[in-house]
Amino acid sequence: MxxxxxxxxxxxxxxxxxxxxxxxxxxxxxxxxxxxxxxxxxxxxxxxxxxxxxxxxxxxxxxxxxxxxxxxxxxxxxxxxxxxxxxxxxxxxxxxxxxxxxxxxxxxxxxxxxxxxxxxxxxxxxxxxxxxxxxxxxxxxxxxxxxxxxxxxxxxxxxxxxxxxxxxxxxxxxxxxxxxxxxxxxxxxxxxxxxxxxxxxxxxxxxxxxxxxxxxxxxxxxxxxxxxxxxxxxxxNRERLAEDHAHAKLFAEGIQGCPGIEIDPAAVETNIARFKITSMPAPELAERLFAKGLRVLPAGADGMRAIPYLNISRQQILDAVAIIRGVLGS
Ligand SMILES: Cc1ncc(COP(=O)(O)O)c(C=O)c1O
CATH class of the missing domain: 3.40.640.10 (Type I PLP-dependent aspartate aminotransferase-like (Major domain))
Known part of the structure; x- marks a missing residue:
């Protein structure tokens, strides 16, 4: 490019x-x-x-x-x-x-x-x-x-x-x-x-x-x-978007069941994974993840938005899941 x-x-x-x-x-x-x-x-x-x-x-x-x-x-x-x-x-x-x-x-x-x-x-x-x-x-x-x-x-x-x-x-x-x-x-x-x-x-x-x-x-x-x-x-770069979709789903499945997180992986249809955080305010979770090098956007008091994109590997998705699980203690 x-x-x-x-x-x-x-x-x-x-x-x-x-x-x-x-x-x-x-x-x-x-x-x-x-x-x-x-x-x-x-x-x-x-x-x-x-x-x-x-x-x-x-x-x-x-x-x-x-x-x-x-x-x-x-x-x-x-x-x-x-x-x-x-x-x-x-x-x-x-x-x-x-x-x-x-x-x-x-x-x-x-x-x-x-x-x-x-x-x-x-x-x-x-x-x-x-x-x-x-x-x-x-x-x-x-x-x-x-x-x-x-x-x-x-x-x-x-x-x-x-x-x-x-x-x-x-x-x-x-x-x-x-x-x-x-x-x-x-x-x-x-x-x-x-x-x-x-x-x-x-x-x-x-x-x-x-x-x-x-x-x-x-x-x-x-x-x-x-x-x-x-x-x-x-x-x-159009066809490769399927990879982002698979990564968003993998991410959603990875954090499902994590304490304080509400997410339905079946609702992840494309490249956006939105989830609810109930154990702390969303901006606080965003700060704590940011400190560990993971950028997830808070959306309102209890919403979070994660978007995988070009150049993000499957391994990085798994790392992201591990960071979230580490921060939330599961
Ligand atoms: C659905 C939708 N429309 C429009 C825009 C605006 O695009 P831009 O950031 O290029 O102004 C965005 C940006 O996130 C979006 O998500």
């Missing part, structure tokens, strides 16, 4: 003449089965551009209460797009057509349409980060996006880890993508590229997205150097 980056031909992405960025965008659009794609610095920017491009200030956005776009993007929906999130009660990120319909209400001659917030966008996250890498079923996706289409609501997929969903299920990325008006994918995270995400959609939508990329400060000149890393990651 570093060699590909060093050799990358570059131009000025703001003028659309960086050949490596253009190759990356074409490759990703092809993979996702969309007309076009735009390379941007982060998954956060990609999602927030999508929200901005689909909506106008004052619009409502239907989104799961624990989704990354809502909880972990620094209030971007409100600050950058002026939209009102309407929260869906997803379970591990999965919500139902009934949940969507419940938000839309029932029109009648007594309802005043100007009172409510016009819902313009439905967002979905696959795999779901806070949901522990939960994968949406295609039928579930079809059911909720059908409701959106029926009501004239646009759809956006935060597919930061769509690659993981595809590897776990064998369903190609483009089969997931065809249900959405826009899709964001990340080249960092599991794929191992240093920088970047892409937002995919129709030519018209991506042309509009390019305007907001520039407005949000994402026009990045000789970006071919980093795009070459992303292109390498897409071409070489």
């Amino acid at each position: 570093r060699e590909a980056m060093a050799r990358a031909a570059v131009g000025d992405d703001v003028y659309g003449d960086d050949p490596t960025v253009n190759r990356l965008e074409a490759a990703v659009a092809e993979l996702l089965g969309t007309e076009d794609a735009v390379y941007v610095p982060t998954g956060t920017m990609s999602n927030q551009i999508a929200v901005r491009a689909h909506t106008q200030p004052g619009d409502g956005v239907l989104i799961d209460h624990s989704s990354h776009v809502y909880t972990n993007e620094a209030g971007g929906m409100a600050a950058l797009s002026g939209v009102l999130p309407r929260l869906l009660p997803g379970v591990r990120g999965i919500f139902t057509p009934a949940d969507v319909r419940a938000m839309l209400g029932v029109p009648s001659r007594f309802s005043v349409t100007t009172l409510g917030t016009p819902i313009r966008l439905l967002c979905l996250e696959n795999t779901h980060n806070a949901g522990g890498g939960k994968v949406w079923g295609l039928d579930q996706i079809q059911a909720v996006t059908d409701v959106a289409r029926e009501k004239g609501i646009s759809t956006h997929l935060d597919g930061a880890r769509l690659w993981n969903a595809s590897v776990a299920t064998g369903i190609p990325e483009k089969t997931y993508a065809k249900h959405f008006d826009s899709i964001s994918v990340c080249f960092s995270k599991g794929l191992g590229a240093p920088v970047g995400s892409a937002l995919c959609g129709t030519k018209e939508f991506i042309a509009r997205a390019r305007r907001f990329k520039q407005q949000f400060g994402g026009g990045f000149r000789q970006a071919g150097i980093i795009a070459a890393g992303a292109l390498y990651a897409v071409c070489h």
Whole structure:
């Protein structure tokens, strides 16, 4: 990857003449089965551009209460797009057509349409980060996006880890993508590229997205150097995600039964192992593991998130389990 980056031909992405960025965008659009794609610095920017491009200030956005776009993007929906999130009660990120319909209400001659917030966008996250890498079923996706289409609501997929969903299920990325008006994918995270995400959609939508990329400060000149890393990651590192999935499962099985830990290895579907710690606050466990060289993220008072990734070996997973067992005394 570093060699590909060093050799990358570059131009000025703001003028659309960086050949490596253009190759990356074409490759990703092809993979996702969309007309076009735009390379941007982060998954956060990609999602927030999508929200901005689909909506106008004052619009409502239907989104799961624990989704990354809502909880972990620094209030971007409100600050950058002026939209009102309407929260869906997803379970591990999965919500139902009934949940969507419940938000839309029932029109009648007594309802005043100007009172409510016009819902313009439905967002979905696959795999779901806070949901522990939960994968949406295609039928579930079809059911909720059908409701959106029926009501004239646009759809956006935060597919930061769509690659993981595809590897776990064998369903190609483009089969997931065809249900959405826009899709964001990340080249960092599991794929191992240093920088970047892409937002995919129709030519018209991506042309509009390019305007907001520039407005949000994402026009990045000789970006071919980093795009070459992303292109390498897409071409070489997708299939190996299965190894991360096996490692996450191995980790979950290893710490199951440890005093103070609650985890269900069967719930580990991809590369994220989330568990509960009941014997001490999660940040304290994170500190104690950190002191032993193990980095596991605390999430709230009693939640922990472990993610294996590229270059982490099976032996390191076993070492991680031993460190946790050592700290918790089993
Ligand atoms: C589901 C999901 N979407 C979007 C993002 C944002 O990606 P980035 O860190 O590149 O902004 C993340 C990051 O963890 C994520 O987990």
